[in-house]
Amino acid sequence: MLRALTGLLLFQLAGEVLARLLGLAVPGPVVGMALLLAVLALRRGPGAELRGTAQGLLQHLSLLFVPAGTGVLVHAHRVAEDWLPLTVALVLSTAIGLGVTAVVLKLLVAPTADRGDST
């Protein structure tokens, strides 16, 4: 686990450095994810240790959003003041984003979509 965690941090660090060096608008961890994916493709897959650690981290992915979410306290005033545009915009735009993505994808992959559920 220690080795796998160190590896993940090294990729994040590399992503962070690369993003800054090249002046990318993309955050370091996302660049790190792309780098790790490239290495996995070259080495034909992760080892058991890395797979286990990644699974452990991702199993509780929701937990990692809790501290930022609690920041709602700082903006309670603003949220209360603008509740109508915020609520309507968030609810409808989320539904629209989900719907448009799913429908476009369904139309484009219709012939192969049946294979998906059986795997």
Place this chain on the structure above:
Amino acid sequence: MNDSVAAIWVYLAESPLLGLTLTLVCYQLACTVHARLGGHPAANPVLLSVAMLAAILLATDTPYPVYFEGAQFVHFLLGPATVALAIPLYAQFGRLRALAGPLLLALVAGSLAAALSAVVLGALLGGDHELLMSLAPKSVTTPIAMGVAEKLGGLPSLTAVLVIATGILGAVGARYVFRCLRIEDDAIRGFAIGLAAHGIGTARAFQVSEQAGAFAALAMGLNGLFTAVALPLLLPWLVRLLGA
């Protein structure tokens, strides 16, 4: 007696231990409630945890920055967790590559639909410029959204809250949207939920299946990249059009 309790409180309130422990305890309580309710998406663990923590912080008059001193250790793990998404992505690499064209088109359509509809709706209901610019990147993962909001002239910390709210809404509401539109393929469902509801949607998709999770992780990453590039180019134009 009361004095020593007060002394212990003063000590604990200043140390990161309390914020960190509280976060973990509340999250596990939320997960227990979520499981008791049969995993119903409306009992979203992030929503329940945030509600509990907010109530506790308000009741004890604890400022958010003091809480975050401890909670930052959990927050920090978002970075390595994002990197770790490469592993489920790799597992689905074959299918992802076969669908590259459709996925990219769905990305552009869905990403623009989510961001632009939020700005237009917000503007129609009287949101000011700062609010609209904080709203625009709400579908992408927190660190990217905050960076984009700053570039656009929004409030990054408000964006973080809107991002979490969007994630919860997507995780809770996706099943109803999919049912209305008769979307049954796990890959399509995963991609849509990762695109519209980033990491919280992705966490939800992993509960459905490994395949849904991998497609959600891909959509989240792609939408992060696309939004970071596209929104700063497109939004000034939209803002002029709306006169906002």
